[in-house]
Amino acid sequence: MVDIRETSAAGGASSRRVVPRLPALVAGVMGSVASPLISFVIVLAIWSLVSALKVVPDAIFPSPWSVASAFAEMMENGVFFSDLGISVSRAATGFVIGASLGVAMGVLTGRVAVIRTVLNPFMTLLRPIPAIALVPVAIVWFGIGEGSKYFVISYTVFLTVWFNTHHGMEYIPDIYLRASQSLGASRLREFFQVVIPAAAPHIFAGIRLGVALAFLSLVAAELSGASSGIGYRLQESRQYIRTDRMFALLIELGVLGAIVDTIVHRIGKRIVHWQQS
Amino acid sequence: MSSNIAALADEGRVEIDHVSIRFTSKKGDHLALAETRLQLEPGTFTALIGPSGCGKSTLLNALAGFVEPTAGQIRIDGRPVDGPGPNVGVVFQQYALFPWFTALGNVKFALQRFGLGKTELHERAMAALAEVGLETQADKFPGQLSGGMKQRVGIARTLAYEPKVLLMDEPFGALDAQTRREMHDLLLRVWEKHKATVLFVTHDVDEALLLADHVHVLSRAPGRIIRSYDLSASRPRAISRDFPDLLDTREEILALLKPEPAEDRGDVASVS
Ligand SMILES: Nc1ncnc2c1ncn2[C@@H]1O[C@H](COP(=O)(O)OP(=O)(O)O)[C@@H](O)[C@H]1O
Ligand SMILES: [Mg+2]
Numbered sequence: 193m194v195d196i197r198e199t200s201a202a203g204g205a206s207s208r209r210v211v212p213r214l215p216a217l218v219a220g221v222m223g224s225v226a227s228p229l230i231s232f233v234i235v236l237a238i239w240s241l242v243s244a245l246k247v248v249p250d251a252i253f254p255s256p257w258s259v260a261s262a263f264a265e266m267m268e269n270g271v272f273f274s275d276l277g278i279s280v281s282r283a284a285t286g287f288v289i290g291a292s293l294g295v296a297m298g299v300l301t302g303r304v305a306v307i308r309t310v311l312n313p314f315m316t317l318l319r320p321i322p323a324i325a326l327v328p329v330a331i332v333w334f335g336i337g338e339g340s341k342y343f344v345i346s347y348t349v350f351l352t353v354w355f356n357t358h359h360g361m362e363y364i365p366d367i368y369l370r371a372s373q374s375l376g377a378s379r380l381r382e383f384f385q386v387v388i389p390a391a392a393p394h395i396f397a398g399i400r401l402g403v404a405l406a407f408l409s410l411v412a413a414e415l416s417g418a419s420s421g422i423g424y425r426l427q428e429s430r431q432y433i434r435t436d437r438m439f440a441l442l443i444e445l446g447v448l449g450a451i452v453d454t455i456v457h458r459i460g461k462r463i464v465h466w467q468q469s
Numbered sequence: 470m471s472s473n474i475a476a477l478a479d480e481g482r483v484e485i486d487h488v489s490i491r492f493t494s495k496k497g498d499h500l501a502l503a504e505t506r507l508q509l510e511p512g513t514f515t516a517l518i519g520p521s522g523c524g525k526s527t528l529l530n531a532l533a534g535f536v537e538p539t540a541g542q543i544r545i546d547g548r549p550v551d552g553p554g555p556n557v558g559v560v561f562q563q564y565a566l567f568p569w570f571t572a573l574g575n576v577k578f579a580l581q582r583f584g585l586g587k588t589e590l591h592e593r594a595m596a597a598l599a600e601v602g603l604e605t606q607a608d609k610f611p612g613q614l615s616g617g618m619k620q621r622v623g624i625a626r627t628l629a630y631e632p633k634v635l636l637m638d639e640p641f642g643a644l645d646a647q648t649r650r651e652m653h654d655l656l657l658r659v660w661e662k663h664k665a666t667v668l669f670v671t672h673d674v675d676e677a678l679l680l681a682d683h684v685h686v687l688s689r690a691p692g693r694i695i696r697s698y699d700l701s702a703s704r705p706r707a708i709s710r711d712f713p714d715l716l717d718t719r720e721e722i723l724a725l726l727k728p729e730p731a732e733d734r735g736d737v738a739s740v741s
Contacts, residue, residue: 370535371565373553375626376582385578389569466568466612 254436259443262436271425276444279410279421282338286345286413287406291399294350298357298395303387308362315355323348323409327417336417341410348409349402356401360394361387393467396460403456407449480546481556481633481666483509483532488541490527501527503693504541507685511633512664516677519687520726525670528692529638532668533559545634555582558632558665562639564619566611572598572622573607579626597629598622600659617648621655628663635665639672653679657704674722675708678715686725696725 236256242248243255250258266272301308301315323344330340364387372386414423422441429437461467490502502524509515517525530536532543534553543550545557566575576594585593598604601621611619620640627635641649657680660667671677677684678700686696698721702712708719 367561367563367565368567370533370553370559371561371567372578373535374533374557374559375579376553376555376630377578381581385570386567389567392569464569466610 250436251433252435254439258436259439262434262440266425266437266440272444275420275422275425276448279414279423280448282341282413282421283345283406283410285338286342286410287349287402288346289342290346290349290406291353291402293346294353294398294402295357295395297350297354298359298398299361301354302358302361302391303383308358312358315351315358318351319355322412323405324412324415327412327415330413331417340417341413344413345406345409348405352405353395353398353402356398357391357395360391360398364390392464396464400453400456400460403452404449407445407452411445479511481509481511482546483507483634483666483668484542484544484547485509485528485532486542486544488528488531488538488543490524490531490536491539500691502531503688503691505693507694509634509666509668511666513683514660514667514669514681515683515685516669516671516681517685517687518671518674518677518722518726519692520689520728521672523687523690523692525687525692526638529559529636529668529670532634533557533636555630556633558627558630558635560620560623560627560635560637560640562642564611564616564623566619566622566626568611571608571610572603572614572618572625575611575622576626576629579629582630594629597625600628600662601625601655615648616644617652620644620652624656624659628659628665631663631665633665635660635663635667637667637669639670641676642672649676654705656680674719674726677722678708678719679706684718684722686722689728696721698722 240256243250243253254262263272266275297311301311326344326347327340330343334340334343368386368390369382372382377386410421411423411426414421415427418424418427422445426438426441429435429441485505485507487504487506488502489500489504492499492501505528507515517528519525527536531538532545532550534550534557545554550557566572567578570578573591573594576597577590580590580593595604595607598607601624603618603621603625606614606618611622614622623640641652644652653676669677669680682700684698684700685694686698687693688695698718700715700718702715706712706715708715710716
């Protein structure tokens, strides 16, 4: 009790009289820059501790060191990079197909009343179906080659991008359209210079979600009927009960997804730069 | 027809001929503007003042071609308004600048209908910005500009294509008093130069008196014109003892706009 009070008084954070200048600054910097790092260190420490105590056998819950060596092993025999390459190219191909169709569809259903009336019920029906439920259909239609993977991924991406684009297209603020019309813009110019930019923040939100979903559905697609890729390697590790590899692969997926998401987010902020103001 | 005397400088006559506007919704009909007759002579400055919700914006939207009158007709230089047209410019209260274009880009947008060459487009847009004192801010995005600067861009964008009629819907309503005064000077300056017919909606009596040749007071909703004033005081004006007529008119308008307590309560109830 006494200790805690003294610490907080010294830190100045909870003291009413002292204005917390330096500590607040330090906390701010830590919060923005170092806090992810700190949380990694803490998790790693707890993880090491738990595995050092050997409460659970290493084969079931691997230690950080065995995961690290599983990583090294996959690097050495080249599986790591070949899996990474094939998975990224599947996710990217599926994403590009799905996102372009999604944007096109969203533009149509968002701006053309007839198409909206006909197609919107399907949007509602299709959205609850998870990617993994499509795998059997995809295999029947496209076999176990690349086609079925592209199908599952692009379909999942398509739905999300469609939904978000539709939403952005449907609610263009009236004031922009009125300004555009009174300034004499043709329908075509209004579409490209007003409607599309006004909907762009929504389209980008959809694209960012689509990127995340491309990775989620990638694993679903690779869990059945693949002979390479991160998802396949996970499945293979299960057969050999290599939990160390599984952990390594899961971490790889997490890091990969986070990096790609950050890049997409940065690009989006560049392009729809006016959104922040 | 009657253009035998009408020279080029005589363009911009607005006729609001027995216009009323009704909105139909699920809840039923709603009269937004009661029958209104009004004629604006070319090059004059007219202010509309009235309680909130009385249909001022609705009337302006009809003039701009955004809304169709339920009855009556609006004509500009004899031609019925059937949608937004190049003779009418609108300056919006919320600026309505496109945030994805720079100040210059916004003005260029308005000039693109003329199919100018690249250099001329740039020069004319820059000239329009210079006219409102913003030539140094050309490459800023609206999000980087203050409210007053945004509305200057709004004015530059609209005046750039030289509309005969300029509609302004509480254009300075969101600005602070100091900026508002600067905008009044600016507006009078560009108006003297362009000589467009201006219809200016405001809820600020002083603003109407400082700017306009004619002031029309609208009744509570559904609005109709209940009083009109012609102001002959020379500009620049001030609301002070130097302009006793303006002070008198000010008192009268304020009395007209003053809500009657009992009725006022009824009004609030029916709005909510
Ligand atoms: N598009 C619309 N649809 C239905 N009602 C409207 C519409 N535009 C305005 N109104 C109604 O018309 C009335 C007058 O509105 P408005 O012209 O905006 O008033 P003012 O500008 O004088 O404050 C209000 O009751 C408003 O709710
Ligand atoms: Mg209004």
